[in-house]
Ligand code: FES
């Protein structure tokens with residue numbers, strides 16, 4: 001597309017980058033707020049208990065303690081913290097504070113005091129009496145008759161079978177699965193388990209609330225979903241929605257965890273009751289023990305294939321552990337099937353079944369990849385197993401079975417976000433090219449297993465093929481307003497929520513391209529519920545596609561107005577041959593031209609007397625998948641069990657990359673996050689269900705020294721339903737590391753590990769078991 | 774207690790308690806460009822330079838660095854006059870959310886002061902203490918290499 005577009009496909013500098021690199025006060029907690037109450041929380045030390053009483057009198061006597069909130073004095077309004085569109089597909093199974101605590105780390109109460117020290121001190125003077133209940137940590141146990149019932153409260157809704165701790169049960173079938181297996185030449189079945197992990201944004205959750213000059217409540221918060229925050233805080237606290245303003249400043253990363261509303265309602269309620277500003281900041285430890293995590297799953301995949309490698313039947317069963325509350329339980333599990341199975345649409349007989357189960361462990365929520373990560377961990381390894389059994393290469397079997405442009409999969413319709421999905425046909429796809437480009441870069445060959453100079457070290461190469469979506473079809477809406485200023489610059493006011501991804505820059509490029517203006521003359525103001533139009537927020541890979549789509553639609557509308565003004569001025573019949581470039585409208589027919597600046601001056605002050613501006617929304621009926629093919633070469637030390645990724649290649653089709661440098665950043669960032677998940681990051685639990693490694697010393701996320709050479713290869717396609725041909729890119733690449741490394745490990749050593757992460761201990765044990773076999 | 778510090782070249786007097794860590798003292802006094810909240814020296818977001826050496830301000834007692842030269846990211850450049858490292862980070866996609874950026878930029882600054890031509894391995898070792906969850910480090914490393922060119926070219 002080089003040369004075709006002026007600003008699309010160009011690595012325009014991220015508009016906030018220099019401000020961030022020079023340390024401007026842009027984040028939630030960078031605002032100085034005088035006299036703010038500081039909020040600290042008390043957490044349950046028990047995995048399952050009823051609070052019988054809270055003795056708080058002593059604490060309240062401490063000078064500087066202003067307010068203690070618990071179930072005793074807060075509205076008992078059942079809701080979900082999921083931060084999804086309305087009506088939420090997650091169960092209403094929690095209150096601001098619950099009388100029953102359901103995991104170690106469940107919030108019991110908060111203290112608001114003049115200083116953090118006083119609040120922390122006060123916590124020590126509060127006595128909570130618990131009636132301890134039996135707890136259950138294993139999802140399979142939790143479903144059994146006689147297991148402790150975790151949600152037995154009155155009035156919960158959206159839970160499939162609370163008595164069996166079953167949050168959701170999903171069953172989707174196409175074709176005749178048993179017949180499909182019977183008619184297959186080979187059938188392979190295997191089961192893989194994934195583990196608890198946390199998003200670890202370097203900025204933890206933080207919220208600041210205060211009353212403005214008119215007594216309205218302002219919530220400045222590190223959120224991915226400002227409009228859902230406004231709605232849900234109002235719902236939970238009873239504060240009228242019109243009295244709440246949510247401001248999203250710069251956000252220090254989210255990856256899904258800031259989609260949850262977990263601080264805002266309490267901080268808001270504290271300000272509402274006291275009239276005082278309040279600040280509620282999570283520590284790193286709280287981020288681990290009491291925010292949200294990735295759903296651990298156990299996934300069984302069974303594939304039946306013909307001799308030539310064509311898949312005949314695929315069956316997937318996912319058992320998902322949502323922890324103590326059901327937030328995102330149903331939808332994450334839906335995505336485990338809906339974002340993976342359509343990739344292999346040659347199989348006519350497909351079955352997907354999932355159970356989502358409560359346990360007395362930390363709460364799972366949305367995490368980049370959103371269930372697809374877990375699905376691919378299993379699916380892509382079983383695909384390799386089928387290939388091996390048939391004596392076909394992993395590349396050939398994928399080429400034979402992947403979805404292609406113009407094709408569909410019945411799963412798209414059968415399985416949506418916790419409800420029926422929508423039929424969609426793939427309109428942009430280049431999987432064969434992705435496979436070839438990636439294979440070439442990694443030097444793929446049938447004999448790719450390599451010895452190294454050292455006896456104990458072997459190398460292997462593995463691959464994985466992936467897709468995701470772009471927004472939630474027929475549900476997610478974004479909106480934007482654009483207006484023209486006297487110097488030909490534009491303001492965008494939109495609800496889109498840039499949490500570090502660069503979305504604000506992408507939309508400036510979209511407006512620049514559409515309105516013939518350099519992106520540095522586009523001023524982006526985002527996500528303030530008083531000022532900008534609605535947007536669903538940052539999740540489901542919807543930024544460029546949905547929020548960008550809204551901005552594009554608004555830009556088109558505004559361009560019509562600009563053209564119409566020019567047409568009147570030029571005295572022409574129509575605007576068919578009008579161009580807009582370099583800040584000017586030009587009629588190719590007459591050669592006449594007028595600058596955007598002149599148009600603004602004239603429409604403001606001379607004729608018309610009108611602000612040229614447009615507002616538009618975007619909703620998509622489809623969710624075009626970005627595709628990726630990953631290859632990784634690893635080195636395995638058979639003496640220590642250590643796996644070291646040497647080179648990682650990701651060939652990616654995200655449609656037209658609006659900003660290649662930013663796309664590259666999304667690809668690499670997701671891969672490194674995924675490598676951490678595959679190799680080192682893991683929640684460790686004590687006997688009581690307590691997470692015992694809540695810090696970066698013992699929960700190891702990758703540092704600069706842990707990364708391999710990473711080669712992102714962007715292969716352009718054109719997605720006709722996306723603004724300037726773009727699809728999403730934020731999530732898809734986190735799905736690759738587990739299966740690609742798993743397949744590489746098998747290639748190098750002949751072992752397959754069925755439970756992530758691939759730690760040295762597990763590798764050593766598997767190597768030993770393999771020898772003894 | 775009360776004592777003097779030199780922060781970004783300016784002499785300042787602050788009041789602080791014996792056990793207060795430098796991170797808290799700095800943020801409390803408006804140096805919000807210093808980020809971080811792990812308080813274990815494990816994330817690097819709170820990095821400042823003390824006498825030119827990168828230190829985690831969350832595990833450094835204010836009392837320990839009385840009278841010393843402290844440099845935050847604002848001390849090496851501004852939006853109008855960015856340091857080449859800041860410019861390079863912005864240009865090369867090394868800033869995503871930007872929360873780790875002040876720390877990473879300062880670490881790079883100290884590295885290049887000591888070693889104007891580091892290898893990629895040197896850069897990786899230097900950045901080891903500055904966790905970034907967004908970029909995956911590659912663009913940060915590329916930015917530092919680019920900054921070296923900018924500095925050599927006198928830009
Ligand atoms: S806050 Fe100092 S290293 Fe994390």
Ligand code: FES
Pocket residue numbers: 202252253500867868869870871872873874904905906907908
């Ligand atoms: S840019 Fe977000 S943590 Fe580094």
